[in-house]
Amino acid sequence: MLFGRRPRKLANILQPRGILCVLLGFFLGCVFTMTTIRRFTEWRVLDATVSPIELPMSKLSKQELLLPELLSVSLSPNAASVNLASKTETSIRILCMILTTPNDHAVKARAVKQTWASRCDDYFFVSSENDTQLPAYGRFFTTDNYFSDNSWMYSREASVRGDLQLTLLICAWLRSLCGLPLLAAVSTENRNQLWDKTKFGVIYAATQYGRQFDYLFKADDDTYAIMENLRKMLEEHPKKQSIIMGRRFKPFVQQGYPSGGAGYVISRMGVDKIAHGMLTEQKCGIFAHTWTEDVRMGQCAEAVGVTMVDSLDAEGLERFHPFPAFAMFNLDENNPANWLTLFNYHKLLVGRRCCSNYSITFHYIKPPEMFTYDFLLYHMHTVFNKEQHDLPEK
Template sequence: MATGISTVRHGLIGLVLFVSGFLLALIMISTSSVHGTDFIGSSPIKQYTQQRFLNKSEPVSSRQYKVQYNRLTNESTIMDHKILHNLTKIADDSDDKFLNVRVLCWVMTSPFTLLSKARHVKNTWGWRCDKTLYMSSVENSSFPSIGLNVTEGRDALWAKTKEAFKYIYKHHFDEADWFLKADDDTFLIVENLKYMLASQNSSDPIYFGHNFKTFVRQGYMSGGAGYVLSKEALDRFVNKALPNGDKCSASGSGAEDVELGKCLQNVGVVAGDSRDSLNRTRFLPFGLEYFLGSMPKNFWYWSYQKYPLKVGRECCSDYIITFHYVNPKEMYLLEFYIYKIRPASYHQNHYYLINGTKVKI
């Protein structure tokens, strides 16, 4: 009798273990289809991962994605958020329509800084714009960068700016509604840019950035902080300003941001106010530490600044758009601070942008 009971008991234990193992296997299969090949293969970012990183037609696992991305960028410290197995597609909710604003970003770089600076832009914020172009004087098809017919050097920045906007107008005008220029040591928070632009009309002749008041009657935008032109502003710049020597300097030399400001003013493009509703700045021509209190009182900035600025915690908007003079190490630190760290009490939907496609963390 005891032997029979023991046999039944062992049989039940074996059955429980079998069922448990079977359920565990189902869970693992289900999980892998969400985090691995099936998810990425059927998601809206499938084309992005295949074309930009792998150039293959089959679905891509998250491990393949990370390995291939690191191999192509030669960057072993890519942030974990670029592994797509933690991303989930979301629908267009009414409160995040601003992410649908189409922005083309172009980065001012050179053959000498393409790998030392622009590479880190590409690895951090560059891939969040709807399209990003890297403008140099030499083409690099593997990066890729565009080779404009200009010389290099600080005195040639105005020539490069004109050629870059002409190139964009000719090849990419219909692909965006707003066109942003940044340096290869500028850090851009694309989502905050789109948030600001959502209340604007790209059919208006207007541009935004960090307003300086010198040299140009209506002021101009700091080049290092980045500036963004509406579709109408770009149209007027290329078709009305550049062909007319009375409205726009034909010389290739000169301060790029000042010369652009003069040209845009002469064709009726308004220098917009990019400050937030509390009059706090959003485009920063320097690092944040300057605005928190380390900027000397005799610094040249104070005589250029168009709008009053508070120094300290109320200097800057909660929705800062750019920082300038950001070194490669700081690029990755900003990327981590902005997109990875959240206080536990902070409850809100968070998204990543991948070439304009919204994905939820």
């Protein structure tokens, strides 16, 4: 009798009602488990309105402790910069994407927000935690939002791997049912997640902003950018082409790749192709986790047909810089230990010719220096420019 009951129980389970109960039990178990996990791993969202002086001292350098007054200052740019910006803002729309970390929301990210990011047409930060005050995004949930403007994903040209796209849709639906984010930038915060953050940001821009921008500008939270000069450079190129521009490096990628720290800009058509490649193209490092996001971006751009275009000015001088201005002026081109000499796509120029008069970015800029750059560029006047009409005749 004992052995005779087992087939009967198994037969009952295999009935439609039994199968439904098993599936329902599995689903409820999944929901319960994920809810419990989320409760114990709930994200802490930094309040970006907190003064940096109130944060743990270990997170701040002595130089950054001078920031509270700077972070509360709001100065208007001089008339010249306003006039130049107004001429180009209407024709070229730039969406800025800045990579940051939760520990840097309150100081470094805020410094970017209160200086050059305010001159983007729109901007967002990519972090491992959401922060509505910046805003910073590290994950989003609803399939409605994610696929709201995803026509590029289903176009005839893009449907190279429809089976993988279908898999992504199913996985997204299941993750949503279980209370997990549809797309997350990183699982843990560390330097080896830079490529993950970049992939998240590009896909987020393509799906959430759609056709609301002409170019996507990627930067770090220690990059300083002069947006007027970026717009001036982009005016030299037609909008409707697939291009990527930045400080051009030569190793690893045949057409070169843009320095990540110096920032780079991608046309909207290029963003669409790269975003699709990040979901379907193995050469785009779908499952890669690495800090060399600039090399990966160059490889992905080349794989999906996005052209790396030179960013030199009319005199052949560089506009994107991987170091601060003082470091660029003091480079030694003959030093074999200078990796920039080996990596730079073009011959490295030093001294005054290191940098274009229309330079766009500098890297490794600390928050106090960022406010200094901003003051010198947008708020300080010289007698020659400001008061020339008031000077007495000789």
